[in-house]
Each structure stands twice: as C-alpha cells, then as structure tokens.
Amino acid sequence: MRRVTHAWPERLDTALGALFPFYLLGGLGFALFNPALLPDYLIVGAAAWLFFFLVCPALPGRSGLAKVAVLEGVLAGLWMTTVLLGGQATRVSRADLIIAMVMLMVYGTELGGLAPNMPSDLDPFLARLGLGRIGAVTFAGTVRTELLNGYRRLNYDPDLCAGCRSCFEVCPLGVWAMDDGKRAEMVRPRNCTACGACLLQCPTGAITATRTDGH
Numbered sequence: 001m002r003r004v005t006h007a008w009p010e011r012l013d014t015a016l017g018a019l020f021p022f023y024l025l026g027g028l029g030f031a032l033f034n035p036a037l038l039p040d041y042l043i044v045g046a047a048a049w050l051f052f053f054l055v056c057p058a059l060p061g062r063s064g065l066a067k068v069a070v071l072e073g074v075l076a077g078l079w080m081t082t083v084l085l086g087g088q089a090t091r092v093s094r095a096d097l098i099i100a101m102v103m104l105m106v107y108g109t110e111l112g113g114l115a116p117n118m119p120s121d122l123d124p125f126l127a128r129l130g131l132g133r134i135g136a137v138t139f140a141g142t143v144r145t146e147l148l149n150g151y152r153r154l155n156y157d158p159d160l161c162a163g164c165r166s167c168f169e170v171c172p173l174g175v176w177a178m179d180d181g182k183r184a185e186m187v188r189p190r191n192c193t194a195c196g197a198c199l200l201q202c203p204t205g206a207i208t209a210t211r212t213d214g215h
C-alpha cells in the first residue's frame, strides 16, 4: 500500500511553492498602504508561515483551519494580555500579533487544499458562495467538492467488488484493506478526507457516495 506522507521537507516545499505568492502579495500591500509595518510583516509573516508548516502535524484537528485554530487561540490570548497590560504593550507588538493571526488563517486555509491528507477548507466555502471557478481552477462540481459539500458519506457494496485493488492502491490514508487479497474492506473509514480517488478509480461502482444534507 502506498500511503501519502507530508513530512517537513514536503511541507516546506508546499510552503515555498504554493504560499510564497501570498506572502509576497501581503508584502506588496504593506509596501503600498502601510510601509511602516512592512518590516514587521516580513518577519512575523515568515515566522508564522514556517512555524505553522513545521508543527502542523502535531496540532490537533484534521483540516488546515482546525489546526490553525489552536495557534489563533494562543495568539488571541496574548493579544488580550497586551490589551489588559495597556501602556506596557507597544502598538507594534499588537500589530505583530494581528499580522500573525491573519497570516496563519491564510496559510491554514490554503494548506487544507494543498495537502492530500487534509480536507480542503477553501473549496467547499467557495462553492457555497457560488464561486465554482476562478480562472482555470474549478471548485464546484468536482467529485471532491461534492463529497465535501454534502456527499460526505462513502458507501461500499462488497458484492460489487472485483478485487482490483485500485481503492487500496490510491487511498492516501489507508482507509482500504484487501480481505484475503480478494475483496476490499473499509478498515479506517474515519481517516477519509473525501479526496474522491477511490470513487473515481473503482471500475465496478462498488464505491458510491450518499448525500447527507437532505437534498
């Protein structure tokens, strides 16, 4: 079985490859509208970015936003402390905390859709807003989006299984096992992040999805 890993070199690769443009965009925004805070942003934004990607597997929760929520809580507590301390806290330190909170939210939201072993936070949200497509990127109507938006429950009919092993091979999270090598078995259904891979690969229709939103 091939299980997808998301070790720190891969997380760093994700951070640099996919999120660097967001970091640059934020820097451009500060350079244009609040240049005094640009150095803070460059340092705090990068620190929050790298810290989150290094520790994210150890944080509770499955999606990027759930993981970020813990860090947001810690930062909100620090922010409240600066408010309570009043004059002893500088404006810049509060600004730094706010920058870190906003950037963590951005990074966490994006991470959900970039890592195969975490459910996307952004895709279903955009689909609910009716934003099915941005440029060449489609959100609504994909198997993954449908799974995340209401077809949350995967069904499996063992009588239809041909034992081809495709679901076992493609699932990144070890949801499937092969029963005596002949039939698939869902051994870890709670691991499923609705990536849709097994659903697409099953040649016999043994794996289907059921809407759970009542429509």
Ligand code: SF4
Pocket: 154, 170, 171, 172, 173, 174, 175, 176, 191, 192, 193, 194, 195, 196, 197, 198, 199
């Ligand atoms: S949709 Fe299928 S392949 Fe994807 S995580 Fe769930 S069980 Fe695994």
Ligand code: SF4
Pocket: 160, 161, 162, 163, 164, 165, 166, 167, 168, 183, 184, 198, 201, 202, 203, 204, 205, 206, 207
């Ligand atoms: S992909 Fe479908 S037919 Fe193949 S082992 Fe899995 S459930 Fe059975």
